[in-house]
Amino acid sequence: MNRQELVEQIRKKKSVLCVGLDTDIEKIPSFLLEKEDPVFEFNKAIIDATHQYTVAYKPNIAFYEALGVKGWQSLEKTISYLNEDYPEVFTIADAKRGDIGNTSARYAKAFFEELNFDSITVAPYMGSDSVQPFTGFKNKWVILLALTSNPGAFDFQTQKQDDSDEMLFEKVLEESKKWGNADDMMYVVGATKADYLRKVRNIVPDNFLLVPGVGAQGGSLSEVMENGLGAEPNLLINSSRGVIYASNGNDFATVAGEKAKELQVQMSTYIK
Numbered sequence: 001m002n003r004q005e006l007v008e009q010i011r012k013k014k015s016v017l018c019v020g021l022d023t024d025i026e027k028i029p030s031f032l033l034e035k036e037d038p039v040f041e042f043n044k045a046i047i048d049a050t051h052q053y054t055v056a057y058k059p060n061i062a063f064y065e066a067l068g069v070k071g072w073q074s075l076e077k078t079i080s081y082l083n084e085d086y087p088e089v090f091t092i093a094d095a096k097r098g099d100i101g102n103t104s105a106r107y108a109k110a111f112f113e114e115l116n117f118d119s120i121t122v123a124p125y126m127g128s129d130s131v132q133p134f135t136g137f138k139n140k141w142v143i144l145l146a147l148t149s150n151p152g153a154f155d156f157q158t159q160k161q162d163d164s165d166e167m168l169f170e171k172v173l174e175e176s177k178k179w180g181n182a183d184d185m186m187y188v189v190g191a192t193k194a195d196y197l198r199k200v201r202n203i204v205p206d207n208f209l210l211v212p213g214v215g216a217q218g219g220s221l222s223e224v225m226e227n228g229l230g231a232e233p234n235l236l237i238n239s240s241r242g243v244i245y246a247s248n249g250n251d252f253a254t255v256a257g258e259k260a261k262e263l264q265v266q267m268s269t270y271i272k
Contacts, residue, residue, distance in 0.1 A: 020240030149190025
């Protein structure tokens with residue numbers, strides 16, 4: 001998916017909502033366990049109930065890999081269902097890959113060509129040669145980890161560099177602008193770090209930001225929208241547990257749709 005298509009969908013739906021499909025076999029409604037593929041059945045129901053309020057879906061790959069071959073098959077079915085039935089939505093492989101060049105090239109092939117995701121999250125710690133193999137795919141995106149929502153982010157990401165007020169995440173943003181552009185590179189900035197969003201926007205005003213941490217992790221939707229939403233608009237806000245696990249009863253999909261709509265309504269007030 002290219003930038004224009006994503007922006008048009010945001011404006012049409014008046015939403016920047018990304019629903020995280022962090023599908024945990026131990027948390028989904030128990031009656032689904034009777035199905036041949038309970039993970040896919042859960043995902044399908046969530047997608048059907050939320051797609052009109054949602055512009056992106058983000059399966060967290062760890063939840064699928066943990067189930068071995070069956071989990072990978074559930075992931076394949078999920079991305080195929082999205083691409084075939086809801087091709088207008090943006091898809092994110094939340095895989096947090098990043099390795100030496102030839103290995104990253106294989107990760108890129110797996111997620112962009114075999115699974116046909118629109119984007120993948122990538123860790124930048126190993127530098128440019130670990131990230132650049134993910135670039136250059138037509139209408140595919142790298143989503144670089146810049147400032148994450150977990151408490152341990154302060155261990156390294158906000159540490160100042162020697163003889164400078166520049167923090168490590170700012171260095172990552174500045175350096176990575178050499179590796180891609182606003183049409184193929186996004187950045188992860190946690191909603192729990194909303195006070196840093198202005199710093200991020202000063203460095204990468206045109207790039208899309210993917211912001212997790214709204215909802216169960218305590219991030220403020222209004223703060224993120226006010227500080228992170230660019231004029232185009234170029235923002236995606238992820239909610240996972242707050243949407244998909246809002247109910248564990250027979251009504252789980254209906255309630256997920258209601259939660260997604262609540263977020264979309266709040267977002268719509270900021271989107272012109």
